[in-house]
Amino acid sequence: MMAKGSSSFNAEEDAQKLRKAMKGLGTDEDAIIEIVTNRNLFQRQQIVTAYKSTIGRDLIGDLKSELSGNLERAIVAMMTPSTLYDVQELKNAMKGAGTNEGCLIEILASRTNQEIQRINETYKHQYGCTLEKDLVSDTSSKLRRVLVSLATGNRDESQYVDESLAQQDAECLYEAGENRWGTDEDNFIAILCSRNRNQLKKVFDDYQKRYKKDIAESIKSEMSGDLECALLAIVNCIRNKKAYFAERLYNSMKGLGTDDNTLIRIMVSRSEIDLIDIKAEFKRKYGKSLYSFIKGDTSGDYRKVLLHLCGGED
Incomplete structure (x- = not known):
């Protein structure tokens, strides 16, 4: 699903406005949010190119140096091509001490064969080693078998039922x-x-x-543990992928504190695929709109980004 984006879109103009918002003392975060959230992914990629060619600077690098925290994470995620974003999230989930198994399970259990194949190619290109190699060295034996199997992107995708x-x-x-x-x-x-x-x-x-x-x-x-989570994720994605993501979003916001990484990742990565359907599932399942949940559970400028992705109260 291609998001609507801006009908009066001009990549060079947007590039200049973004540069202006980041130049000099202080950063005009509202101006950045206004531009980025009102463009679709295709348009945002054109802005990245125009920024490099007309200003001679790297837009992602400038955004990272001018923004911080969850706002930086959300804006940079929106400026990143979908497959590369998945790849970076997978890498970050395995980086440093401890592994974010939930992120690995979510991405690998929910993507199509074609998406998995693109992830594998991009991962190798970005990091010089295979996704499988990193999964093997970073996950425990039972979970490893599931993730490596999913990462081959070899599920039968026919409609045939035997x-x-x-x-x-x-x-x-x-x-x-x-x-x-x-x-x-x-x-x-x-x-x-x-x-x-x-x-x-x-x-x-x-x-x-x-x-x-x-x-x-x-x-x-x-x-039990991660193996149980991985197999349940597969079952839930097979039954109803939108409901699976709705539950992930709900769990990221319920209780004390918010799992901002999960919330941002799902909102951004599904925004031009099936977020409208995920919102409907969320309301059906939890009796309250995703919009109102985000409004009540998040704070700071990144909330504006998420609410815009939500596209309104319904």
């Missing part, structure tokens, strides 16, 4: 979990990471009918 295979898979999942002492995670990973969306929905339906238990409930009772 009913007898669905029954076999449902039985296989039951035998690998509920019907044995201990859990055979490999079978869960093999089935959940490779079958197409319609096929898995049929597997989940067969599982429910046959064993009177939802597959998500079985995963919760059989797994």
